[in-house]
Amino acid sequence: MATRPKKTPPPVSEEALLLIASWFRTLAEPSRLKILRALEEEEKNITELVEATGLTQANVSRHVQSLVDAGMVGRRKEGLSVICFIADPSITDLCDTVCNNLLKRLSNQVKKLGGS
Amino acid sequence: MATRPKKTPPPVSEEALLLIASWFRTLAEPSRLKILRALEEEEKNITELVEATGLTQANVSRHVQSLVDAGMVGRRKEGLSVICFIADPSITDLCDTVCNNLLKRLSNQVKKLGGS
DNA sequence: TAACTATATGAGTCTATACGCATATAGAAT
DNA sequence: ATTCTATATGCGTATAGACTCATATAGTTA
Numbered sequence: 001m002a003t004r005p006k007k008t009p010p011p012v013s014e015e016a017l018l019l020i021a022s023w024f025r026t027l028a029e030p031s032r033l034k035i036l037r038a039l040e041e042e043e044k045n046i047t048e049l050v051e052a053t054g055l056t057q058a059n060v061s062r063h064v065q066s067l068v069d070a071g072m073v074g075r076r077k078e079g080l081s082v083i084c085f086i087a088d089p090s091i092t093d094l095c096d097t098v099c100n101n102l103l104k105r106l107s108n109q110v111k112k113l114g115g116s
Numbered sequence: 117m118a119t120r121p122k123k124t125p126p127p128v129s130e131e132a133l134l135l136i137a138s139w140f141r142t143l144a145e146p147s148r149l150k151i152l153r154a155l156e157e158e159e160k161n162i163t164e165l166v167e168a169t170g171l172t173q174a175n176v177s178r179h180v181q182s183l184v185d186a187g188m189v190g191r192r193k194e195g196l197s198v199i200c201f202i203a204d205p206s207i208t209d210l211c212d213t214v215c216n217n218l219l220k221r222l223s224n225q226v227k228k229l230g231g232s
Numbered sequence: 233t234a235a236c237t238a239t240a241t242g243a244g245t246c247t248a249t250a251c252g253c254a255t256a257t258a259g260a261a262t
Numbered sequence: 263a264t265t266c267t268a269t270a271t272g273c274g275t276a277t278a279g280a281c282t283c284a285t286a287t288a289g290t291t292a
Contacts, residue, residue, distance in 0.1 A: 012149075012153055012215075014146070016215070016218075017146040017149050017150060018146055019218055019222075020143075020146075020149060020211070020214055020215060020218065021143070021144050021145055021146045021149055022144070023214060023218060024140050024141075024143040024144040024214070025140075025141070025144035025279095027136075027137070027140040027144075028137050028138070028140040028141035028143075028144045029137055029279095029280080030130070030133040030134055030136075030137045031280080031281095033128075033133050033136060033137055034133060037128055045238080045239090046238070046239060046240095047237095047238065047239090055281095056281080056282075056283095057238085057239075057240090058239090058240080058241080058281080058282075058283080058284095059280075059281065059282085060239095061239060061240055061241080062240085062241085062280085062281090063280090065240085071221050077239095077288095077289090079238090079289075079290075080237055080238045080239080080288080080289055080290065081237095081238065081239085082238075082239065082240095088217070090213075090217065094210070094213070094214075095136065097206075097210070098136055098139060098140070098210075099128075099132070099136060101204070101206065102132075102135055102136065102139060105187050106135075145249095145250080147250080147251095161268080161269090162268070162269060162270095163267095163268065163269085171251095172251080172252070172253095173268085173269070173270090174251080174252075174253080174254095174269090174270080174271080175250075175251065175252085176269095177269060177270055177271080178250085178251090178270085178271085179250090181270085193258095193259095195259075195260070195268090196258080196259055196260065196267060196268045196269080197267095197268065197269085198268075198269065198270095
């Protein structure tokens, strides 16, 4: 039961693939990753995100929009400010997992380069 | 110990962000997801991948190259054929996780649309 | 209302990359 | 050696989307 069957038959429609791909695409941008990382510390408004990331205000605004569309970030208005926060904490774990995977691969490559 | 600290300080260099982003970018393409899904059933050569995915041979070849570069897929030559296989099984789990997340969100949206 | 602040957005430019077509290359079989 | 099969790749085209600059919009304060 715990071991998944080797054959995953026909599933995953074309539309589902598009959705999944677009979700990954949201994370395929250094600027957006930077924003996510800044939000992991604590929630921030757009101006604070501009300072934290070094991006322009227009850029941060658009990227935050993407992240909200993808359901990764939430927004609430407070006075003039728009406060952004991580909406889906599993994102953080996901990124950590990916990071660790990459680090492992890289250190293996380094080992190979050094050893041969 | 199990709870990660709320503040993740300065880490994650610019280069690391680029790496992570490019890793995600590899998964941000429906065609490549299709190839990965086909390989989850069992390893396949390029021609079989062409049949399984409906992509052109040139396209499959290039996408496989990307997947190999990202360390997700492995290749070995057998006669004239090039056999491709999932190199990093964690990819499969990752995709499943993402799928489940998306499904949850979508069904919530449907519920909201129906309920309001 | 007017002036000011925080955020969003329109328009244009530029780069990355997916695709198709044709062709090159590697290996097998005759 | 020639031919056939499987895969890779050069090149041109088209599209997506990230960025900048300027400006619009929403909300605040005097």
